[in-house]
Amino acid sequence: MLTTAPRGTNDVLPDTAPVWGWVEDKIREICRQYAYGELRPPIFEHTELFKRGVGETTDIVEKEMYTFNDRGGRSLTLRPEITAGLVRAFIEHKLYSGPQPVKLTCIGPGFRYERPQAGRFRQFTQWDVEVFGSQNPAIDAEVIQIGIELAGRLGLTGLVVHLNSIGCHQCRPVYREKLLEYYRPHLGGLCENCRSRCERNPLRLLDCKEEGCRPAAAGAPRVVECLCEECRVHFDGVKSYLEVLGVPYRVDPNIVRGLDYYTKTVFEVIYPPLGAQSTVWAGGRYDGLVETLGGPPTPGVGFALGMERLIMTLDKMGKTPAGDAGVDVFVAPMGSEALAPALQILSALRRQGYRAESDYLGRSLKSQMKHADRLGARYVAILGSNEIVNRTVTLRRMAGGDQIEVTWDELAARLTS
Ligand code: ATP
Numbered sequence: 001m002l003t004t005a006p007r008g009t010n011d012v013l014p015d016t017a018p019v020w021g022w023v024e025d026k027i028r029e030i031c032r033q034y035a036y037g038e039l040r041p042p043i044f045e046h047t048e049l050f051k052r053g054v055g056e057t058t059d060i061v062e063k064e065m066y067t068f069n070d071r072g073g074r075s076l077t078l079r080p081e082i083t084a085g086l087v088r089a090f091i092e093h094k095l096y097s098g099p100q101p102v103k104l105t106c107i108g109p110g111f112r113y114e115r116p117q118a119g120r121f122r123q124f125t126q127w128d129v130e131v132f133g134s135q136n137p138a139i140d141a142e143v144i145q146i147g148i149e150l151a152g153r154l155g156l157t158g159l160v161v162h163l164n165s166i167g168c169h170q171c172r173p174v175y176r177e178k179l180l181e182y183y184r185p186h187l188g189g190l191c192e193n194c195r196s197r198c199e200r201n202p203l204r205l206l207d208c209k210e211e212g213c214r215p216a217a218a219g220a221p222r223v224v225e226c227l228c229e230e231c232r233v234h235f236d237g238v239k240s241y242l243e244v245l246g247v248p249y250r251v252d253p254n255i256v257r258g259l260d261y262y263t264k265t266v267f268e269v270i271y272p273p274l275g276a277q278s279t280v281w282a283g284g285r286y287d288g289l290v291e292t293l294g295g296p297p298t299p300g301v302g303f304a305l306g307m308e309r310l311i312m313t314l315d316k317m318g319k320t321p322a323g324d325a326g327v328d329v330f331v332a333p334m335g336s337e338a339l340a341p342a343l344q345i346l347s348a349l350r351r352q353g354y355r356a357e358s359d360y361l362g363r364s365l366k367s368q369m370k371h372a373d374r375l376g377a378r379y380v381a382i383l384g385s386n387e388i389v390n391r392t393v394t395l396r397r398m399a400g401g402d403q404i405e406v407t408w409d410e411l412a413a414r415l416t417s
């Protein structure tokens, strides 16, 4: 047990960590260009925040949270998602009283007690994007586009935007009743989850992944047909701005999202080859959430992207960049007296921007050469007693095997050629 990480967690090892860094760099670049500010909330919050923010009848709150009492007796929860914490911070720091809209982003871990499987973990990483303070459908379109822009810059294709609107507190209750009426006679044929959920949260039945529940969902009344005038106009706006931005989408009446706080726009971006966990990111509008959590009425829209699923998509498409090439130069001290000057040369090279390494195991020259080769070194700078006296190194080019003597001062310049 001591040597096995907890179920559902991952170690990102040094050979794949550069892919994460590459994706994160692209995200930061895009967020800067789209003028989103980074907000880094804590990783745990008061349990009540998620109960209220995510919703009591959701899977997350009912069975997936990592909740604990701290030594002071408070109930705290490792965040299952980032939105609630950002909303809490937005309210706490009165960001609503500054210029609007407030555009926020965050990358970090989330925690859910789920059954681990491909693309589903107990600790996972989300890139979160949220905009507070605008109801304009153009901002919904921007939020959808920013993720597609990232995918494009990573070289990904084949992602499909599934778009829907689930209405507002005006029109959703009407739809809810219609849906209940439709589902009641079908209940016998549905899975246990759907049966128990039907009266509390009938919209969730529409995205049940059970094979046996699919036909009933396919025949269900469509929420878009029950939208009030305001929601219908808003939905038309989102669609037309997506067209303006050149983002293809597919209206999908079965997209309802698992969290209670959504209003109007909901969307999922799906990469079908990922199989059962093919939603790479998902989000929507939540015009009631800020108020629900104790802030002034403030519209909001955002999404959360699963970094693990995005990286799986990159892998599947063969789009992960080649890893960092080997070290530029390996400084090889011959004997223990050579180590101190080797370290000085090493640190000077590093300061000049080279990726440089040396030997810390007191190896023979022969096995240092072997080690340098394993590290992919382009050059080896050999430092023996003669070289130390002359303040030189013997510089060997690994590809050709040719070597020359160069002074310490000219060493760096020789590496570039
Ligand atoms: P799913 O339908 O896959 O359970 P969800 O509706 O629970 O997803 P959200 O809460 O909307 O997902 O989270 C947004 C994104 O975060 C998901 O699309 C997914 O990429 C990622 N995500 C959510 N839960 C996990 C998890 N347990 N492991 C890995 N990634 C996750």
Ligand code: MG
Residues within 6 Å of the ligand: 258
């Ligand atoms: Mg889930």
